[in-house]
Amino acid sequence: MAYINYIPVDTLSPEDRVADPDNIIQIHAVHPAVMRQHHDLYRQLMHGDGPLSRRERELLGVRVSALNHCHY
Numbered sequence: 001m002a003y004i005n006y007i008p009v010d011t012l013s014p015e016d017r018v019a020d021p022d023n024i025i026q027i028h029a030v031h032p033a034v035m036r037q038h039h040d041l042y043r044q045l046m047h048g049d050g051p052l053s054r055r056e057r058e059l060l061g062v063r064v065s066a067l068n069h070c071h072y
Contacts, residue, residue, distance in 0.1 A: 006023060006029055006030075007029035009021060009026060009029075012032065016035070016036075018035060018039040019039075020039055025038060
């Protein structure tokens with residue numbers, strides 16, 4: 001598995017921060033606009049209106065991670 005350095009949240013300006021300390025999101029801190037877009041996409045996919053419940057969405061995420069041998 002690759003290792004990617006990320007910028008600690010406390011080194012970002014307040015306007016560049018997102019309300020999610022998740023390492024996957026924070027990796028994008030090297031490009032704050034991308035980090036915000038990734039966070040917005042995640043929030044919409046997992047919490048927005050849609051035909052799947054939150055539980056179903058989480059189960060799909062876990063299954064896909066397992067199929068991809070993702071340890072995260």
